[in-house]
Amino acid sequence: MSDYVLGISAQFHDAAAALVRDGEIVAAAAEERFSRIKHDSALPFRAAKWCLEHEGIRPDDLAAVVFHEKPLRKFERLMITQINAFPRSLEAFRRTALSWFPDKLWVRGALAKGLGIDARKVIFSDHHLSHAASAFYTSPFEEAAVLAVDGVGEWASTALFDASRNGIERLSEIxxxxxxxxxxxxxxxxxxxxxxxxxxxxxxxxxxxxxxxxxxxxxxxxxxxxxxxxxxxxxxxxxxxxxxxxxxxxxxxxxxxxxxxxxxxxxxxxxxxxxxxxxxxxxxxxxxxxxxxxxxxxxxxxxxxxxxxxxxxxxxxxxxxxxxxxxxxxxxHPAPGDDGCAAGAALWAWNEVLAGRRGPALTRPGLGKAWSNGEIAKLLADLDIKHTAFDDEDAMIASVVDDLVDGKVAGWFQGRFEWGPRSLGHRSILADPTRPEMTERINRKIKFREQFRPFAPAVLQGHEDAYFEMAPGTELLMPWMLGVFPVKDGARALLPSTTHVDGSARVQSVDDLANPLFQRLLIAFGRATGHPVLLNTSFNLKGEPIVTSPLQALRTFYSSELDVLYLGNFRVINTAIGKHFYE
Amino acid sequence: MNRILSSTRTANERFRTVKELFRMLRANGRWWVMPFFVIVVFLSIVLTVLQAIPYVAPFIYTIF
Missing domain, CATH: 3.30.420.40 (ATPase, nucleotide binding domain)
Incomplete structure (x- = not known):
């Protein structure tokens, strides 16, 4: 049996592909990162192709391709709902007819053709089971209760499971x-x-x-x-x-x-x-x-x-x-939405259909594509962009710290892009959170988004308690920035630009397993300022997907008022001349 | 030749999907949905064809 299973989620929002090898996710990406269409719902052939390229395998090497839900069950729900609500559902019915018959209903054939595989290799999971598998099989738990809650899958909007070594058992659904x-x-x-x-x-x-x-x-x-x-x-x-x-x-x-x-x-x-x-x-x-x-x-x-x-x-x-x-x-799971269903579908098939050995818990969010320093250097040379090259990461980190302490806002493009909707220190915009002016500056001049939206702090693991009131048992939310906690009274004035109006913050903790380079930056920033905390927000403009490639990073950099950009071991400053050259 | 093979494969896949759909509806006791399905198939073919005709497409939304 092949060690590889490819999971696919698509046809609603946030299409994605995830490749599982021997029970572990080795490559995963949302289609929007490649297509540049926010929440792209199309079948994720670009993401899937990249996953296979990353592992150097051919479509024939896959044991199975697993779609995240049962489209026929979903179609049944749409038909019955619309028949029951007729004639108020006429517009919905028109949309269903135009999207399902030419396209969505025939997903098995479309996947087989698009990926170049035998249609018999395409199998179907269940939407909430895919959600549940994405969480349980990447968690460190041997057994757990699993609650999957979203808008709607096939028929279910909520499903309750009991998970153990024997698999994931559905108890009930709403x-x-x-x-x-x-x-x-x-x-x-x-x-x-x-x-x-x-x-x-x-x-x-x-x-x-x-x-x-x-x-x-x-x-x-x-x-x-x-x-x-x-x-x-x-x-x-x-x-x-x-x-x-x-x-x-x-x-x-x-x-x-x-x-x-x-x-x-x-x-x-x-x-x-x-x-x-x-x-x-x-x-x-x-x-x-x-x-x-x-x-x-x-x-x-x-x-x-x-x-x-x-x-x-x-x-x-x-x-x-x-x-x-x-x-x-x-x-x-770091991608709890429909994108994560791609990983869940593949993990479910690996563990419960192919009876493979359960893989390790997920510890790092960087499962996307990376660009080498050589590729970045070539791009900068081709575009004739003035830059500073560092011999090693230590020198680059020292320069970032100097810039941040100096009040600059930095673009940070390092390694493989993140799996899930959050920027977790691979494609980030970083700033000093102790400066109160940063919230308004980044919202207004860099991300061009609503004034009321907060920014998150990334904190060196082990220092969370100094700033935040952590609830016991929530540590596993921290690496993925999926928990909001009160900022301690004494720390609110220290971290004004990452403390929300109600005194809370959506905290990310960083350790050497999740992101070693980002951890080193936090250590260096902590040494320089006494606070190993950075403002960390996604590297994108309002309404756009997070940047994927160095070229997109440069485009976003020159389209905003970011001060400085670190692309791998290269530093680019935002000058009018650079902007002119890029345009 | 390749094109014919590809079309045959697609037709087979679609036939298989329709069979699975009908089997599922019958198993779930929702066989009464089948006539609606046939109507929807017919309408969607008509709509798809009409929308492909440049002079007719702008009126489709208004009519339907």
Whole structure:
């Protein structure tokens, strides 16, 4: 049997490919990193081709290609839902007809043709099982309860599992249209943000508000430990509409929806109302996940929890699970959304279909493509870009520290790009978090994004407690920046540009396993300033995928007011002359 | 020759998918969806063909 299994997720949002060798993810990438289309949903042939190239294998060498869900089951759900809602579902029906028949229904043949493999090698996982496998098989747990919560897969929106050496056993599931993820997305649309993209903005906005509308949100979304999730369908329309997710009754309850084009000013009464609604939604969503987790804990008796699905991107909820449930530890895969299903599908097939030996726990996020110093040097020479070359990484790190201490904002492009939506020190924008002006400067002049959005701190592992109030059992969230924690009172003034308005921060801890070069930078920065903490945000402009290649890094660098760029062992400064040459 | 083989393979794959779909609907007790499926197939073929005609495409959205 071949050692390789390729996982594919696609056809909704965040398509991705992940290659598993002997039970371990060796290469993984979202298609958007190659296509440059944010949340690209197309079959990820570019990402898949790169995965195979990375390992130097041919398509024939694959034991199986595993699609993350069962498209026929999903199609069945769409048909039945739209028949039930006819004629209100006419527009959704038109979209289904135009997207499924020419394309989505025939995914087996399309994968076989696109990858150049025998169609018999294509097998299908189940969407929530893929989510669950992505979390459990990359966690350090021998056995765990697994909770997968997202918008919707085939029929399920939420699934509860018990995982052990014998595999992942499904205990129960909650079906569409009762869904925490879809209700959260309906509020995202109501608050004027793009669905499947703006949910993190809603979470950021919630920190500015007070949960004054909790009772109103509970009219729509209710939960209990025994009955799971229930949605009052008179407030939502996503079950029959492809373009509108909340109803007129929803607007009667909360007031008029915000237009996405209007500037959101949280100092106005209207802006505060939206922030209060976001805070109320966040509180209710957290209660729902806590209820589900408590129910699962009682059912399984496990002490460790793996959380998966798009809702696990909600770092505020993740960080509170151990303190609000009986679980002692919680783990979330670095790509908990649909991109991670590619890894989960491959890991499920390896462990449970091919009966392979379970691989090691995932410790590093850099699973994407890298460029060598030689390739970067050639690019800089070809573009005639003035730069400084360093002989070794120590000299380069010393220069970065000097620049950051000097108040510069640096682009940081090093090694393989990250798996998942976060920049974790491979494709990052870095700055000194002790400078209060950094938040506004980076939001306004570099990333061109909303003023209310916070930045995250990356901290050297072992120093978290000096700055943040960590909940016990949440350590495994830290390497992937998937937990929000209170900043200690004494540290808020020390880290003004990474402390959110409510005194919290989405913390990333860095050790030598996760990212040795970034760890060395944090050590050097700590020696220079007394604080081994950096402001770390994704290396992209608003609305664009995170940069993949050195050329994209240069484009983003020259399109913004970043001061300096470190491409491998090369330093480029942002001069008008350089900009002119690039353009 | 290669093109014919490729088309045959695609047709076989699609036939297999339709068979699996019908088998699944029957197993789930949802055989009543099958006639709708046939209607949707027919409409989608019509829509796909019409959308490929430059003079007709702009009116498709309005009509349907």
């Amino acid at each position: 079906h569409f249209p009762h869904s925490i993820g879809l209700v959260y997305s309906a509020f995202t649309a109501y608050l004027g943000f793009q669905v499947n993209d703006g949910e993190a903005k809603v979470m950021g906005l919630s920190s500015y508000g007070q949960p004054r509308y909790v009772d109103e949100v509970r009219k729509i979304l209710r939960s209990s430990e025994t009955d799971g999730i229930t949605v009052d369908l008179s407030y939502v329309t996503y079950q029959h509409s492809a373009t509108q997710s909340f109803s007129a009754r929803f607007e009667q309850l909360f007031g008029p929806a915000r237009s996405g084009d209007a500037r959101l000013d949280i100092t106005t009464p209207e802006g505060r109302r939206y922030a209060d609604i976001a805070a109320s939604l966040q509180a209710v969503a957290e209660d729902c996940v806590v209820d589900l987790a408590n129910g699962l804990q009682r059912q399984t008796g496990r002490t460790d929890l793996c959380l998966a699905g798009g809702v696990a991107l909600n770092s505020v909820i993740n960080a509170r699970l151990t303190s609000r449930t009986q679980f002692k530890r919680v783990f979330v």
